[in-house]
Amino acid sequence: MDPLLSVRGLTVTFGSFTAVEDVSFDIHAGQTLAVVGESGSGKSVTALSIMRLVELGTRGKIEAGEILFRNSDGEVIDLVRQREDQMREIRGNQISMIFQEPLTSLNPVYSVGDQVAEAVILHQGLDKEAANERVLDMFRLVRIPEPEERMAQFPHEMSGGMRQRVMIAMALSCDPKVLIADEPTTALDVTIQAQILGLMRDLREQTGAAVLIITHDMGVVAEVADDVVVMNRAKVVERGPVTQIFESATEPYTQALLASVPRLGSMTGLDKPAPFELVEYQP
Amino acid sequence: MKQITARIAWSLGLILAVIVMCFTLIHLAPGDVAIVIAGDSGAGDPEVIAEIREDLGLDQPFVVQLGGYVGDVAQGDLGTSYRFNEPVTDLITTRLWPTFLLVGTAVSFAIVLGVLVGVFTARRPENPISHGVTVFSLTGYSMPVFWTGLMLVIMFASNVRWFPVSGMRDVRLDGNWLEEWIDIAHHLVLPSITLGVIYLAQYSRLSRASMLEVLQSDYVRTARAKGLAERRVVYKHALRNAVIPVVTVAGLQFGQMLSGALLVETVFNWPGLGRLASDSVFQRDAPVLLGILICSASLVVIINILTDLVYRLIDPRIRVGGAS
Numbered sequence: 372m373d374p375l376l377s378v379r380g381l382t383v384t385f386g387s388f389t390a391v392e393d394v395s396f397d398i399h400a401g402q403t404l405a406v407v408g409e410s411g412s413g414k415s416v417t418a419l420s421i422m423r424l425v426e427l428g429t430r431g432k433i434e435a436g437e438i439l440f441r442n443s444d445g446e447v448i449d450l451v452r453q454r455e456d457q458m459r460e461i462r463g464n465q466i467s468m469i470f471q472e473p474l475t476s477l478n479p480v481y482s483v484g485d486q487v488a489e490a491v492i493l494h495q496g497l498d499k500e501a502a503n504e505r506v507l508d509m510f511r512l513v514r515i516p517e518p519e520e521r522m523a524q525f526p527h528e529m530s531g532g533m534r535q536r537v538m539i540a541m542a543l544s545c546d547p548k549v550l551i552a553d554e555p556t557t558a559l560d561v562t563i564q565a566q567i568l569g570l571m572r573d574l575r576e577q578t579g580a581a582v583l584i585i586t587h588d589m590g591v592v593a594e595v596a597d598d599v600v601v602m603n604r605a606k607v608v609e610r611g612p613v614t615q616i617f618e619s620a621t622e623p624y625t626q627a628l629l630a631s632v633p634r635l636g637s638m639t640g641l642d643k644p645a646p647f648e649l650v651e652y653q654p
Numbered sequence: 655m656k657q658i659t660a661r662i663a664w665s666l667g668l669i670l671a672v673i674v675m676c677f678t679l680i681h682l683a684p685g686d687v688a689i690v691i692a693g694d695s696g697a698g699d700p701e702v703i704a705e706i707r708e709d710l711g712l713d714q715p716f717v718v719q720l721g722g723y724v725g726d727v728a729q730g731d732l733g734t735s736y737r738f739n740e741p742v743t744d745l746i747t748t749r750l751w752p753t754f755l756l757v758g759t760a761v762s763f764a765i766v767l768g769v770l771v772g773v774f775t776a777r778r779p780e781n782p783i784s785h786g787v788t789v790f791s792l793t794g795y796s797m798p799v800f801w802t803g804l805m806l807v808i809m810f811a812s813n814v815r816w817f818p819v820s821g822m823r824d825v826r827l828d829g830n831w832l833e834e835w836i837d838i839a840h841h842l843v844l845p846s847i848t849l850g851v852i853y854l855a856q857y858s859r860l861s862r863a864s865m866l867e868v869l870q871s872d873y874v875r876t877a878r879a880k881g882l883a884e885r886r887v888v889y890k891h892a893l894r895n896a897v898i899p900v901v902t903v904a905g906l907q908f909g910q911m912l913s914g915a916l917l918v919e920t921v922f923n924w925p926g927l928g929r930l931a932s933d934s935v936f937q938r939d940a941p942v943l944l945g946i947l948i949c950s951a952s953l954v955v956i957i958n959i960l961t962d963l964v965y966r967l968i969d970p971r972i973r974v975g976g977a978s
Contacts, residue, residue, distance in 0.1 A: 427878050428869055463880035470879075475872040480894050480969055490880045525970045541880070 373441065375400045375581045376421070376466075376549050381436035383413075383420050390416040390431065392605040396598075398549065403575060403582040405596035405613070407589065407628065413605040414585045418551045421583070422468055423450060423458045440466070443548070464494040467542040471554040473534035477526035483534075484522030487541045494545045509540040512577075513570060532563035536570070543574060550575075553585045568594050589632045593617060601625045661962065665955040672951040673727060673944075677720050680940050687736055687938040688712060710736065727948065733941035737934070742945035745930065750949070752822055753926035757908075757915050759842055760850035765904055768854045769897060772861025773888065776869060787858065794855035799914050803848040803921035810844060817844050820923035845922040849914050853907065857900050864896040871895075898969055905961025909954040 374397035383391040391413040398404045406414045416425055421438055425431035438450040443465060450458070467490075470476040478486060487509060488502040497505060503522070510518035513536040526534055535555060542550055552571065556564040572595055575582050584595060592599055592613065599616045601609045601624065609622040620626050638644065688706040692699075707713045711722065726733060732742035771791075775784040811819040818824065822841050827833065868874060869892055877891040878884075916928030923929070927946055934942040965972050 422879055424875060424878055427884075428874065459881045459883060461881070462878070463882075468879045470872060470876065472872060476876045478873040478877070478891050478895070479971055481891075482970075489882070493881060527971050538876075541876075 373447075374398060374439075375441050376583075377439040378417070378421065379437045379439065381417065381420060381438065382434045383416050383425055384432050384434050385430050389605055391420065393436070394602070394605075394607050395436075396600045396607070396610060398581045398583055400548070400581050401575065401579050402597045403572075403584060403595050404598045404600065405584045405586060405592045406600045406602060407586055407592055408602035408608075409587055409628075411604075412602040414587075414602055415553050417602070418468065418553050418583065418585050421450065421549075421551060422462055422466060423453070423455075424462075424468075440549070460494075463490045463542075463547075464545045465547055466549040466551065467545065467547040468551040468553065469535070469538045469542045469555050472558045473531060473538050474526060474558075476538060477534060479526055482523050482525055483529065483537045484524075487537065487544055490541055491544050505544060506540070509544050510537075512543070512574070513537075513540045515540070530563075531559050532566060535559060535563075535567055539567070539570065539574070543578065543580075546578065547580055549581045549583065551583045551585070554587070555584070556591060557586070557588070564591075565594075571595065589629055601628065658959070658962075661959055665959065668955060669948065669952055670724070673724060673948055674720065676944055676947045677723055678716075680944060681716055681719070685938050687940060690938045691736055723944075732945035732948070735934075735939055735942045737937045737939040737942070742941050745942060746927065746945050746949055749925060749927045749930045752924060753912075753915055753919070753928060755838075755842065756845055756849065756918065756924060756926060757911055759846040760853070760915075761904065761908075761911065763846055764850040764853035764857050765900065768857025769861045769893075769900060771854075771858040772863075772900075773865055773893065773896075775858070775862045776865035777888065779866070791855040791858050794851045795859075797852065799848060799852060799917045800921055802851055803845070803918055806844045806848055807921070817841075820921075822925055845918050845924055848921070849911065849918045852914070853904075853911065856903070856907075860903060861896055861900050864899045865892060868892045868896045894968060898965070901961060901964055901968065905958055905964075908957040909950070912950050912953065 376398045377395075378397075379395050381391055381394045382389065394413070394417055396404065396406075406417060408414050416431065419425040419429075419431070420433055423433075425433065433451055436451065439447050440450050440461070441447050442461070450461070453461070477483060484503065484506050487506045488499065491497055491502040491505045492499070495502075495505070506522060507518050510521060515521050515533060515536050521529070521533070526537075529537070535558075539555075550571075555571070556567050559567060568591060571582065571584075574580075582595075584591070586592060596613045599609075599611060599613050600607055601616070601620075601622065603624050609616065609620060609625045616625060617629065620629060633644070686703075688703045688710070691706050692703045704713075711719060714722075723733070730743070732746070734740065735742055735745055738745060771787055775781075775787050778784050807819055810816045818841050822838060823834070824837050824841075827837050829837075869888070871892075874887060874892050877887045882891075912928075915926060916931060918924065919926045919928035920932055927949070931943060931946045933939070934946065
C-alpha cells in the first residue's frame with residue numbers, strides 16, 4: 372500500500388547548523404510511527420518541517436528533500452513545494468499537530484472552546500453555533516467531563532491532562548489524515564501519560580488517522596508505536612517495526628537508548644545511577 | 655468586586671494623605687499670600703495685610719486650618735481662589751476637560767501608533783523601515799517636551815502655517831458646533847503630538863520587545879499550526895498578549911503625562927489645568943494649587959483602578975485573582 376506521508380532525504384538547516392540531515396521515512400494510514408532520540412537529535416525539527424512551521428518564526432530552512440503527502444483528493448503533493456496559502460489549507464485540517472507543553476501551547480487569553488472552534492470555523496466553514504456543537508462533540512470524544520462548562524474555561528483553569536485533551540480535540544477537530552504529536556506526554560505525570568496514550572490509541576483506531584509521535588521515552592514507544600525511527604545528531608540511525616527495535620536492535624546507539632530505560636532492581640549494589648555512555652553514530 | 659472595593663477604600667486613604675502632605679508643603683513654602691494680594695490692590699500697610707489674613711483664616715493655627723480644609727474637601731468644597739475670587743471647583747471643572755482632551759488624545763495617539771509601529775518592527779526586524787523607526791523612537795525619547803513643542807511651532811505653525819501657533823480656539827470663528835470641533839481639533843494637533851511623541855517612542859519600543867517575545871511563544875506556534883493566516887496570528891493571538899506590558903506602563907505613566915501636560919499647555923497657551931497650576935504657583939493662589947493637586951492625585955488613582963479593570967478584560971488569569 373502506498374504511504375500516506377513519505378519523507379525523502381529531508382535536510383533542514385539553521386544558518387550554518389544542520390538540524391536534520393537526509394532523513395527519510397514513510398507513514399501509512401492507521402499506523403503509528405515513533406521518532407525517538409535524545410534532545411537535539413532533530414526530531415521536533417523534522418515534525419515542524421512536515422507542517423512547514425520550521426520556516427515561520429524561526430531561522431530554519433528546508434535545504435533539500437521532499438515530503439510527499441497523499442491529500443484528501445487522493446493526489447500526491449510535495450509539501451516542500453506548496454505555497455504558504457496552500458500550506459494553510461493543509462495545516463490543522465489534513466495534517467495537525469499537538470505539542471509538548473499544553474499550558475504554554477494554548478493561548479492564555481482565550482477560552483479553550485473558542486480556540487478549538489477557531490480551527491473548525493476556518494477549515495470547515497461552520498458558523499459559530501455549529502462550530503461550538505462540533506467542539507462539544509470533540510470534547511466528549513477526548514473524554515473531557517462536563518464539556519459544556521469546560522468550553523468556557525481558560526487554559527489556566529484546567530489541569531495538565533485536561534489541557535492536553537483540549538489540544539488533542541483541537542488537532543482532531545477537522546478530521547486530519549495525519550496527526551503529529553511532539554512529545555505529547557512529556558509534561559504530564561505518569562498516570563495522566565497513560566490516559567493520554569490510551570486515548571490517542573483509541574482515537575487512531577476510531578478515525579483511521581496516521582500518527583507520527585515524537586518522543587525520547589522508550590516506554591511511550593513500546594506502548595503506542597507500530598514502527599520506529601531512531602534519530603541521533605540530525606540523522607536516522609535505525610528504523611524498523613517496534614518489535615524488531617526492542618528485541619534485536621542492531622545499532623549501538625539504539626541499544627544504548629534502550630539500555631538507558633531504568634528497570635526495577637537495576638540500581639542494586641550501586642549508590643548512584645550509571646552515567647549514560649554517549650555513542651556516536653557511525654554510518 | 656471585593657478587590658475593587660478594597661482598592662477604592664485604600665485609594666481614599668491615599669488621597670487624604672496627599673491632601674495633608676500638599677497642604678503642609680504649601681504652608682511651609684516661603685512667601686505670604688496676604689502680602690501678594692495687598693500688593694496687587696496697591697495697599698501694602700500692615701493693617702490691610704492683617705485684615706486679609708483674618709478674612710482668609712490664615713491667622714488660625716496650622717492644625718485648625720488643615721482640619722477645616724479636610725472637612726470642606728470631604729463636602730466637595732475646595733475653597734475659593736484668592737486670585738479669581740471664584741470657587742476652585744468651578745475653576746477646575748472648566749479647565750479639566752481641555753487637559754483631558756489633550757492628555758487623552760496624546761495617550762491614544764501614543765498607544766495606537768506605538769503599538770502598530772512595535773508590531774511592524776517586531777514582524778520585520780531586518781527591514782530598513784524598522785531600523786529607521788528605531789532611530790526615530792530613540793530621538794523622540796531623547797527630546798525634551800518643551801523643545802519638541804517649540805520646534806513643531808517653528809516648523810508647522812510659523813514656517814509652513816499648517817497649524818495655529820497657540821490656544822484652543824480661534825476667537826474669530828463664529829460657526830456651528832461641527833466647525834467649532836474642527837477648529838479645536840486643528841488646534842489640538844501640535845500640542846498632542848508634542849506630549850505624545852515621547853510616549854510614542856516608549857510604547858513602540860515596549861510593544862516591539864513584547865511582540866518579539868510573544869511571537870516566539872508556543873501558543874503562536876499552535877495558532878500557525880491551526881492554519882491561521884499570519885495576520886490573524888499576529889493581530890488576534892499575539893497582540894492581545896503583547897499589549898499587557900503597554901497597558902501597565904501607560905497606567906503607571908499617567909501621572910507623568912499630567913505633569914508633561916503642564917509644560918505643553920504653557921508652550922501652546924492651552925487653557926487647561928497645567929496652565930492654571932503654573933499661574934497659581936506664581937500668584938500664591940494656594941486653594942487653586944491645592945485643588946489641582948488633589949484633582950491630579952485623584953485622577954492618577956482613578957486611572958490606576960481603570961488600568962486594573964482593563965487588565966482584567968485583557969487577561970483572564972487576573973480575573974480570578976492570579977494565575978495557577
